[in-house]
Amino acid sequence: MTLSERQPEPTSPETVEQPAKGTWFEKVPVLKRSGRWIKWGLLVLLLLLALLGPSYLSVFELTLAFTLFNYMTLAQSWNLLGGYGGQFSLGHSLFVGAGSYTLAVLLLHSNVPIYLTLLLSGGVATCIATVAALLLMRLREAYFAIGSLGLTMAALTWMINWSYTGATSGLNLPPTAALDYTTLYYLSLALLVLTMVCIVLLVRSPFGLRLMAIRDDQEAAAELGVNSFPVKLITFAISAFFVGVAGALIALNSLSIEPNSAFSLNWVITMIIITIIGGISTSIGPLIGAVVFFTLQQALQGYQNWSALLIGVLLILIIRLAPGGIWKTLVNGFQLLAEISLKQRSAGQRSTSQQEEDTVENIV
Numbered sequence: 001m002t003l004s005e006r007q008p009e010p011t012s013p014e015t016v017e018q019p020a021k022g023t024w025f026e027k028v029p030v031l032k033r034s035g036r037w038i039k040w041g042l043l044v045l046l047l048l049l050a051l052l053g054p055s056y057l058s059v060f061e062l063t064l065a066f067t068l069f070n071y072m073t074l075a076q077s078w079n080l081l082g083g084y085g086g087q088f089s090l091g092h093s094l095f096v097g098a099g100s101y102t103l104a105v106l107l108l109h110s111n112v113p114i115y116l117t118l119l120l121s122g123g124v125a126t127c128i129a130t131v132a133a134l135l136l137m138r139l140r141e142a143y144f145a146i147g148s149l150g151l152t153m154a155a156l157t158w159m160i161n162w163s164y165t166g167a168t169s170g171l172n173l174p175p176t177a178a179l180d181y182t183t184l185y186y187l188s189l190a191l192l193v194l195t196m197v198c199i200v201l202l203v204r205s206p207f208g209l210r211l212m213a214i215r216d217d218q219e220a221a222a223e224l225g226v227n228s229f230p231v232k233l234i235t236f237a238i239s240a241f242f243v244g245v246a247g248a249l250i251a252l253n254s255l256s257i258e259p260n261s262a263f264s265l266n267w268v269i270t271m272i273i274i275t276i277i278g279g280i281s282t283s284i285g286p287l288i289g290a291v292v293f294f295t296l297q298q299a300l301q302g303y304q305n306w307s308a309l310l311i312g313v314l315l316i317l318i319i320r321l322a323p324g325g326i327w328k329t330l331v332n333g334f335q336l337l338a339e340i341s342l343k344q345r346s347a348g349q350r351s352t353s354q355q356e357e358d359t360v361e362n363i364v
Contacts, residue, residue: 054186057185073246091147093264100257114252125245
């Protein structure tokens with residue numbers, strides 16, 4: 001039976017008469033009236049604090065902020081494909097390395113302006129992702145994850161043996177590539193803002209609806225006329241672009257690169273951990289996850305033997321106790337508090353109304 005031949009199921013009167021439930025945010029009068037202004041106000045405040053960062057942060061703190069912003073960008077980019085798209089990629093380290101090496105090669109062997117090389121680094125990563133998608137996007141679930149991992153390992157092996165890029169020795173960037181910490185700070189912040197805006201707009205667009213429909217049920221989406229291959233390919237390419245630019249910024253910060261660090265699996269593992277901790281398939285989750293992960297990473301620097309273990313334990317606890325991540329847990333907690341507040345308010349109104357009725361009866 002085709003989709004058009006299916007008869008709609010009869011709707012019961014109870015289902016028709018039942019009003020649609022609003023979100024907890026809409027049920028609380030104060031938040032309903034001023035919620036939009038609160039959200040935009042907080043966003044503007046955080047952005048202003050970030051823009052003024054170099055005026056009150058030390059050089060060391062600027063480097064820490066640079067790393068944190070890059071973590072956020074990498075996690076947001078992976079979340080677009082792995083969270084909203086449902087494609088659990090283990091190959092995003094490939095795009096970090098591609099962006100780093102593209103920038104280094106262009107600065108060493110051409111006169112391309114340094115800021116243009118950042119965009120070209122993302123472009124090269126996008127081209128690699130587009131070609132890789134022709135092979136990978138026919139795969140699903142574990143097969144896609146293993147395929148993407150295999151592609152990264154193949155790229156690492158190639159770079160280790162390619163003399164043009166220094167083989168195992170890697171490349172040192174020219175002195176002209178050295179940027180001050182304030183410039184690097186603003187570049188990483190600009191990339192984060194651009195990534196956030198693009199991903200939020202993309203997810204809320206009709207394209208994003210098709211992407212999430214494919215993630216939830218690819219066969220059902222196909223019956224509705226959604227072609228999954230181009231949607232997943234475009235998503236893969238966009239995700240790779242931002243990761244490639246982030247990889248170029250990482251190379252600018254370190255001024256030297258070599259294959260084992262540029263294509264290290266630690267990059268993609270970090271993206272996945274941050275996204276899961278903060279909340280997968282959310283726009284705020286990767287930001288919260290990056291802050292938590294980076295704070296733990298800095299706090300445990302003196303305990304290298306325990307650092308990975310403690311982060312692993314935290315990850316397991318979050319998966320068990322808060323499978324939606326920190327952000328979704330916070331939202332659910334606020335929703336529960338709002339519902340309790342509404343119930344208490346309703347009970348209080350009923351009690352007052354009953355007392356008024358009793359008073360009227362006594363007078364009569």
